[in-house]
Amino acid sequence: MHEMALAEEVLQIVQDTARREGLRRVHALWLEIGQLSSVEPEALRFCFDAVARDSIAAGARLEIVAAPGKAWCEACAEHVALAALGEACPRCGGYRLRVTGGTQMRVRELEAE
Template identity: 60%
Template sequence: MHEMSLCEGVLHIIEREAQTQGFGRVKTVWLEIGALAGVEPEAMRFCFDAVMRGSLADGAGLEIIAAPGVAWCLPCGENVAVSQLYDVCPNCGGHQLQIVGGDQMRIKELEVE
């Protein structure tokens, strides 16, 4: 379950930002997770609670913002929505798609005290 290591990375970023910005507690974390990022939101929620236990984010809420997958289609020159890697273009049926969005996970916002 790679979501556990992703949550550990989130905690590391939070701890580093707490030192830099001087906050002592995290109340809510907003994560933007792309549809093509390979991250299971429910597994992320489970791991988040386990990893944050005993840290400055213990008891923090996790809000997940879903970002759609977007690809640029070479044949029709359009940005199109895709739900998984290797989808065909919904406009022309082409297979020459370059992913341009929705393949990342990032901390969008923190509510801190």
């Protein structure tokens, strides 16, 4: 359940920012989670609610923006969309694919006061 560890890292980033910026309350957070990252968004949401309880971000709205998976297909010599690891190239059906996008896990923005 590494979503718990990730949720704790998110809260740490929020708390570091709050300290630096003198924030009193965090209302919302925007995360960008790639389709091919090792994160289950709903599990992350559940864990974040749990770890943020009693913190400056208690009850904050978590907006998770999905970033599409992308890969370079050697056979097609083209970038293609990839919905999940282990799937075939949607153009040629081959597997000579190199993941080029959609693995990110980022905290993008906070709404706070």
